[in-house]
Amino acid sequence: MVDKSIEKTNFNKYFVAFKETLSKNDFIKFKSLNNCNDWVKWIKNASLGGQFPNKTTYGKDRDEAIDLKDKGNLEFLKGNKNEALNFYNDSLLLYPIDGDKKEHSIIRANRSAVLYELNEYELALNDIEKALEIGYPTDLQYKILDRKAKCLLALKKHQKAIKAFRETITALDNAKISLERRQKWQKDIQIMLAVMAKNNVKDEILPTKSNVSKIKGKRNAVYTSASNLVDIKYNENAGRYAEASAEIPCGEILLCEKAYCAVLLNENVKTHCFQCFKRIIAGEPCPTCSCVKFCSDKCKTTALTSHHHYECPVLETLWSSGISVTCLMSLRIISQNSIDFFLTIQNKLKETDGMWNEKEYNSSNFLTIYQLVRHEKRRSVNDLMQRAYMALFLLSCLKQAGYFSTIVEEQAKEEAEILIGGLIMRFLQILQFNAHEISELEIKGADLKEWKSIFLGGGLYPTLALFNHSCEPAIVRYFHGTDIVARAVKRIKAGEMIAENYGPIFTVKPRKERQIQLSQQYWFECSCIPCTNNWPMLDYMDPNTLRFHCDTINCNNVLIVESDNMNIQIPCRVCRKQTNIMKGLKALQDSESLFRLGESLMLSGEIEKALAKFLELYELLVNNLVPPFRDYYLCQQRLRSCFLALGNTSISIEKLKKIINN
């Protein structure tokens, strides 16, 4: 879960300065209020509307773009393909779309050349089409049409390639090259076409392997992002939480959910799509700002028609204020909906405040996320004031971006601003407890210790936000873009809580630290089994003891056996019967080799096969021994790495295989 609170941001200094202007009476007045709209209204008046730093978002710069293109050309000539690509990418980001089309098309065409060299044929084709669309010079078109044909050939789209070769022959008529060169080029293409005709080449459909995780069985009838193995329950102490409706095997996919909103961290905007978080090789720039790019036209259009047209003019103001991703998410929840939408639902919001209606549950519905837990009654005056002040800042950004521009009448505008300010303040509370980190597995090479999960941005997942924590979590989260997948990392008994992982887990953090973190960040006292029984951390688990089940039915005692023990019959101190551990010992003989096999499969990029081995190992361990024990958690760690490798990764598994095989 995301853990950066407002207090830790640079923005806090403005709040501290504002607080110093307040009298004791002001605090008393603020405390006497009891809803977000009133708190924001009060702060707005007390701060005289709020004076916040305001930066102009970086726009386009033609000269700089041309300079970058030239640098790209130099690198390309030197054979530095990746460097050239970076320059062309930056150049396109900076180039004004209303600038000289010819120059623009040349940057696209040059990028297509480097993409072709990097075997990124689809991306190269996209740049070629765009270069042609925006007016690539007629006398040069033969070059990119020829490249287009070669890309299509590489993609085994032979019929289209033939068409593109023919177009190249025609385009050569306009080429400003010597007659001799033109004729030679045309002849080469004719030969190529003749060979293709002779061999009767047919289009091939290259396999596109979809590795997107899906729920296998039925879905929960209400919480449709979850499997029907998941029940959502409620109790006074723990609030809503997830529970297993039947026994869940380790590895089961329990939830696949779209983010209600997802915000990319600004440090990742150069490398990832601002909308879907996919890694970008050659992005589509925002037409207005030079801050963000997208993996495709589809993502660009979605972002622009949804939220980015409001965020684009104020991105620099937002980023330079240093506010956390949860603050940006509060803004996004507003900016991705129109002011008219909020004006229409405002009465419904008032009527349903605090009411959790399962019948109306819908993870893409604003009314659902509006009801997520926020512990407002337990908040201090300082906390509420800080959030109201932050809401005012975010509100000022929306105003600056023209969010309220459709409202003409002053009084109506004022009321709409307070409505939105109040909602932002509410989400600043909600996201403190409910936001998730969206991550990617950074694969650096063939050393598993170097595989790390890195933070790309924050997301809100309405159903997963209903899961409570245990320091021995039952699930692992991974992502396809911004879609989340939660998968069982242990066998979960029917009726057992399906525990989330809020960060501190018992294998790596001592109980005291976990309890402090959970109570400060999530405001509950953890009473999970590892906390209650003070389970040892992984490093303190004795590798020389085995924890066997007592065989007697209904005796839940654990038999602790030293690894050098010579007895096969182990007496139970509780039921006084003997358990023969021979069968268990025999079964466990294979565990070491299964672990090694799983690791070597992982390192050769065979993730699904590795996962199958670790699941086999998990079953073997859990059928014979009782956690907590070291091998069980080492196996879970590898299961986690396999799950993560099935989601967002810094390099594709195909690339990993190539790195390893070279």
Ligand SMILES: C[S@@+](CC[C@H](N)C(=O)[O-])C[C@H]1O[C@@H](n2cnc3c(N)ncnc32)[C@H](O)[C@@H]1O
């Ligand atoms: C993401 S929400 C989980 C769903 C929440 N229980 C609800 O009713 O919406 C996080 C909040 O759930 C509660 N919570 C989570 N884990 C808990 C646990 N193990 N015991 C008690 N409360 C817990 C805390 O109030 C925490 O702030």
